[in-house]
Amino acid sequence: MGVVTADGAGTPTLEGVTVTATRTGVVGTTTTSTGADGTYALDLPAGSYHVCFSLDAGQAGAGAHGYVRECHDGLPAAFGQLPPSPITLAVGGTRTIDAALAVAGSLTISVAGDADSVSPGPTALAEVYVAPVGNADGNLVRVATETGVPGTYEVHGLTGNVTVCAIPPSGSQLRAGCFGGRTADVADSVPITSGMTAMPSAIVLTSAALITGTVVQADGTTPAVGVDVYALDRADPFGQTFAAMPTAADGSFAIDGLRASTYVVCTTTDQDGLVQPNCIGGTATPTEFTVTVGEVRPVGTITVQPGLPIFGPLVTTSGPVPAYDILAIAYDADTKTFADAAYNYDNGAFRLRGLDPAREYFVCFRTANMTEYVPSCIGSTWDGSNEDSVPPTATRITPSLVAQAEVVLEVAVTP
Numbered sequence: 001m002g003v004v005t006a007d008g009a010g011t012p013t014l015e016g017v018t019v020t021a022t023r024t025g026v027v028g029t030t031t032t033s034t035g036a037d038g039t040y041a042l043d044l045p046a047g048s049y050h051v052c053f054s055l056d057a058g059q060a061g062a063g064a065h066g067y068v069r070e071c072h073d074g075l076p077a078a079f080g081q082l083p084p085s086p087i088t089l090a091v092g093g094t095r096t097i098d099a100a101l102a103v104a105g106s107l108t109i110s111v112a113g114d115a116d117s118v119s120p121g122p123t124a125l126a127e128v129y130v131a132p133v134g135n136a137d138g139n140l141v142r143v144a145t146e147t148g149v150p151g152t153y154e155v156h157g158l159t160g161n162v163t164v165c166a167i168p169p170s171g172s173q174l175r176a177g178c179f180g181g182r183t184a185d186v187a188d189s190v191p192i193t194s195g196m197t198a199m200p201s202a203i204v205l206t207s208a209a210l211i212t213g214t215v216v217q218a219d220g221t222t223p224a225v226g227v228d229v230y231a232l233d234r235a236d237p238f239g240q241t242f243a244a245m246p247t248a249a250d251g252s253f254a255i256d257g258l259r260a261s262t263y264v265v266c267t268t269t270d271q272d273g274l275v276q277p278n279c280i281g282g283t284a285t286p287t288e289f290t291v292t293v294g295e296v297r298p299v300g301t302i303t304v305q306p307g308l309p310i311f312g313p314l315v316t317t318s319g320p321v322p323a324y325d326i327l328a329i330a331y332d333a334d335t336k337t338f339a340d341a342a343y344n345y346d347n348g349a350f351r352l353r354g355l356d357p358a359r360e361y362f363v364c365f366r367t368a369n370m371t372e373y374v375p376s377c378i379g380s381t382w383d384g385s386n387e388d389s390v391p392p393t394a395t396r397i398t399p400s401l402v403a404q405a406e407v408v409l410e411v412a413v414t415p
Contacts, residue, residue: 079140
């Protein structure tokens with residue numbers, strides 16, 4: 001329970017503020033809204049919670065710019081970030097959490113292709129993202145919306161210093177870019193104040209190459225729909241991977257935004273894992289394609305073979321598995337080569353996709369730092385180091401549409 005006011009002179013109470021309680025380790029939230037006197041109350045079971053407050057532009061009483069989102073520690077949460085520490089609610093206990101929300105800032109953004117590009121001038125239908133400076137993991141963003149004026153976008157509810165980046169629409173043959181730099185880590189920061197701020201100048205996008213092609217099923221004619229295709233830059237394989245997701249209803253794909261370089265073009269699997277990955281020229285020696293700025297380069301057809309998943313439920317010796325906490329890895333049981341890897345879903349289940357139905361696999365589990373749970377494989381122990389260390393006693397599993405039995409991971413004992 002508590003009361004929410006507007007930060008500043010007079011501290012008037014705010015009606016219609018959304019109050020959200022997120023319980024740690026539990027999927028879902030509990031919400032309510034403040035009344036006319038700014039008060040709210042939530043009836044919650046005992047546990048640890050993050051409690052946050054929002055009154056965004058467009059809601060009644062929010063004004064043109066909205067208010068800066070805030071959580072129980074009083075720190076701004078404009079980009080949805082949660083406080084480092086939750087609050088604890090005891091059985092039968094009551095906590096009073098008041099909040100004073102500051103008026104937010106808004107940003108007007110212009111996006112344009114440069115004069116020498118294939119698509120010069122204002123760029124409509126771009127995806128424009130605003131993020132706090134220092135957003136190293138890239139998960140804190142606000143998406144700007146079009147204003148009705150071509151190439152002009154707005155975003156509300158901001159505070160602090162931000163970076164602004166734009167992804168051009170597919171087919172425009174423009175490269176994504178940011179204000180003051182090619183990527184967010186080298187972009188110029190834009191300070192936000194209460195009210196409307198206009199960008200000092202437009203985000204100017206430069207020309208790019210476009211790779212097109214088709215993905216078909218094993219019969220050579222039926223379109224493979226929903227298969228992700230990516231182009232891997234041979235000159236910079238860790239920094240220049242572009243994906244077109246997914247293939248269209250006719251199996252076609254178009255990978256835009258490419259710099260002049262040499263690429264290989266490959267598929268991943270589909271959402272269910274029912275096709276195997278492949279490349280133009282095959283996965284062993286994929287064909288390389290050199291493209292130039294402004295070029296549209298057809299690369300031909302990728303044929304994908306049927307695949308199957310290995311999947312099933314995960315739990316630990318202490319209870320449910322936290323979402324996206326465990327990495328499941330499939331290794332070919334005969335060649336000991338890596339086949340696929342994926343983190344568990346929010347329901348604790350894992351799913352490894354696009355595996356060869358004619359082969360057998362070892363399936364192993366570990367966390368990133370290997371300290372929270374004991375690494376293991378289905379049917380054996382494992383030191384978690386690499387594929388060569390998987391014991392031959394591990395269970396050999398054939399991919400299928402039948403789920404594996406529940407896998408129980410042992411919680412590591414801290415010395």
